[in-house]
Amino acid sequence: MTQQLPDDSLALHTDAYELSMMQTYFKEGVYQRHAVFEMYFRKLPFKNGYAVFAGLERILHYLENLHFSASDIDYLRSTGKFDNDFIDYLANWRFKGTVRAPREGEPVFNNEPILQVEGTVFDAQLVETPLLNIINYQTLIATKASRMRMVVGDQGLLEFGTRRAQELDAALWGTRAAYIGGFDATSNVRAGKLFGIPISGTHAHSLVQIYRSDYEAFKAYAQTHHDCVFLVDTYDTLRSGVPSAIEVAREFGDQINFQGVRIDSGDMAYLSKGVRKMLDAAGFPDAKIYASNDLDEETITSLKQQGAKIDVWGVGTKLITAYDQPALGGVYKVVSIENDQGEMTDTIKISSSAEKISTPGKKQVWRITSNEDGKSQGDYVALWDEDPRNYPDGLYMFNPDYPYLNKTIHNYTARPILQDVVVDGEVVYHSPALSEVKAYAKERLSALWAEYRRNLNPQVYPVDLSNKAWQNKMNLIDEVRDYVKVVSDAYAVEDAAYQAEHSQGDEPTTGEDNAQ
Numbered sequence: 001m002t003q004q005l006p007d008d009s010l011a012l013h014t015d016a017y018e019l020s021m022m023q024t025y026f027k028e029g030v031y032q033r034h035a036v037f038e039m040y041f042r043k044l045p046f047k048n049g050y051a052v053f054a055g056l057e058r059i060l061h062y063l064e065n066l067h068f069s070a071s072d073i074d075y076l077r078s079t080g081k082f083d084n085d086f087i088d089y090l091a092n093w094r095f096k097g098t099v100r101a102p103r104e105g106e107p108v109f110n111n112e113p114i115l116q117v118e119g120t121v122f123d124a125q126l127v128e129t130p131l132l133n134i135i136n137y138q139t140l141i142a143t144k145a146s147r148m149r150m151v152v153g154d155q156g157l158l159e160f161g162t163r164r165a166q167e168l169d170a171a172l173w174g175t176r177a178a179y180i181g182g183f184d185a186t187s188n189v190r191a192g193k194l195f196g197i198p199i200s201g202t203h204a205h206s207l208v209q210i211y212r213s214d215y216e217a218f219k220a221y222a223q224t225h226h227d228c229v230f231l232v233d234t235y236d237t238l239r240s241g242v243p244s245a246i247e248v249a250r251e252f253g254d255q256i257n258f259q260g261v262r263i264d265s266g267d268m269a270y271l272s273k274g275v276r277k278m279l280d281a282a283g284f285p286d287a288k289i290y291a292s293n294d295l296d297e298e299t300i301t302s303l304k305q306q307g308a309k310i311d312v313w314g315v316g317t318k319l320i321t322a323y324d325q326p327a328l329g330g331v332y333k334v335v336s337i338e339n340d341q342g343e344m345t346d347t348i349k350i351s352s353s354a355e356k357i358s359t360p361g362k363k364q365v366w367r368i369t370s371n372e373d374g375k376s377q378g379d380y381v382a383l384w385d386e387d388p389r390n391y392p393d394g395l396y397m398f399n400p401d402y403p404y405l406n407k408t409i410h411n412y413t414a415r416p417i418l419q420d421v422v423v424d425g426e427v428v429y430h431s432p433a434l435s436e437v438k439a440y441a442k443e444r445l446s447a448l449w450a451e452y453r454r455n456l457n458p459q460v461y462p463v464d465l466s467n468k469a470w471q472n473k474m475n476l477i478d479e480v481r482d483y484v485k486v487v488s489d490a491y492a493v494e495d496a497a498y499q500a501e502h503s504q505g506d507e508p509t510t511g512e513d514n515a516q
């Protein structure tokens with residue numbers, strides 16, 4: 001064990017550059033300026049049509065308890081990288097900012113704020129890394145889970161990922177996110193205890209190997225449990241595993257609840273059909289067939305297309321590691337900052353890649369729903385002082401990348417997605433029970449047209465900027481261009497003078513010089 005100090009807070013769970021910037025703001029006297037930061041991601045994960053927002057509960061818990069412990073302070077001093085007055089300030093610091101977020105489980109989209117932090121530059125900047133860490137992972141897993149739920153319909157879906165997760169935190173919080181995204185239960189018992197997620201499971205091959213016989217193993221299990229799902233593929237599914245399961249189920253009769261069997265290898269379409277026939281013929285039509293083995297939404301879809309007789313799906317690795325896209329690229333950008341005169345000024349980050357240009361200004365996301373069919377028409381990202389709820393001539397929405405793609409919506413409801421969850425450092429969000437979060441995710445997803453929900457090549461959900469937000473962005477791009485021109489022209493003049501001054505002594509030597 002090389003750890004020198006107790007790990008008793010999450011305050012140092014951040015990138016060193018955040019603290020380095022804090023020291024600059026602190027010592028230069030700008031740390032108390034008012035600022036607004038927003039988190040968003042540029043691309044939906046898995047080429048999905050939506051993402052499921054998750055991670056809020058952990059963020060609130062993190063912010064509520066955020067402080068630099070005595071051992072954090074000792075460590076920072078020991079690094080020699082920070083000044084004492086700055087470290088002393090950290091020792092008494094508490095987060096006093098305001099945070100706005102969607103409800104957990106809300107469908108969210110690319111290029112719209114999914115979290116907004118307002119407060120001092122100090123408070124808003126300091127929490128960047130952990131907020132991204134939490135939301136990026138949990139939203140990714142909730143979205144992956146939702147894709148899996150999409151293909152299994154109302155069949156059972158069990159989370160088996162802990163052994164393959166990127167360590168303990170990922171297993172635990174990934175399980176919670178998976179539950180929000182649509183899983184029914186988890187094999188992780190700690191997640192059951194901490195979050196109230198139903199726990200579920202069967203048994204491993206080792207049980208059968210230890211008894212050296214399917215029959216003996218199932219019998220032993222039946223003697224010690226009421227609910228029984230037997231894993232039938234240790235030696236030979238159709239010739240040994242299933243016959244043994246049936247034999248034990250018959251012997252024990254009502255003494256056990258024979259829930260079914262699990263298959264974990266082989267051609268699961270072929271095997272499940274054979275297993276189904278055997279169970280039905282033996283008088284167990286209600287016994288379910290569980291399947292696991294590197295499943296994901298694609299293999300599940302394929303198995304269903306093949307007519308596999310699988311009722312319950314156990315999914316581990318490919319869910320908990322978000323196998324085909326291991327990270328959501330959410331970013332956190334400052335959009336507005338107080339200037340020397342005490343006024344808020346919007347700010348932009350320019351890039352040669354158009355999609356990386358940030359959208360300046362404090363914004364609200366309005367979900368626009370048709371009053372006729374209750375379906376979402378798109379999201380309208382507007383500046384904070386706009387209120388698109390009652391535009392008498394309808395709401396004009398246009399695609400910011402292709403403004404000729406536009407529509408005017410009448411008879412709509414506009415719902416603000418970002419809600420206060422922390423106000424001046426106090427958590428004001430009433431965290432619902434996890435089952436309510438899960439139900440909310442399901443309900444909100446059903447308000448999206450099926451075209452946005454399908455897994456393969458979904459339609460692109462409109463995320464439009466208000467005209468004012470768009471114009472604001474254009475103005476700032478122009479302002480930055482002017483600024484860059486002034487800086488580069490000034491530099492050209494300065495550089496020319498520098499070159500002239502420094503090149504005098506470096507004149508090429510002449511033939512005359514050589515002759516001397």
Ligand SMILES: Nc1ncnc2c1ncn2[C@@H]1O[C@H](COP(=O)(O)OP(=O)(O)OP(=O)(O)O)[C@@H](O)[C@H]1O
Nearest residue numbers: 264265266267268269270293294295299302303306
């Ligand atoms: N009928 C099927 N159609 C498509 N994919 C299937 C079908 N049956 C199984 N699969 C998938 O094919 C893959 C088979 O992987 P693999 O070859 O590692 O398994 P196995 O050899 O049967 O078992 P083990 O895990 O013991 O090695 C798994 O991802 C499984 O989910």
Ligand SMILES: O=P(O)(O)OC[C@H]1O[C@H](OP(=O)(O)OP(=O)(O)O)[C@H](O)[C@@H]1O
Nearest residue numbers: 160164264292293294295315316317318
């Ligand atoms: O396949 P996943 O989706 O990750 O689901 C979890 C896997 O964990 C168990 O296997 P185990 O760890 O015993 O190893 P195995 O892969 O050899 O079956 C279980 O039998 C599943 O196969």
Ligand SMILES: O=C(O)c1cccnc1
Nearest residue numbers: 160187200201202203314
């Ligand atoms: O309960 C199960 O069947 C289970 C749990 C974890 C991993 N694989 C299977």
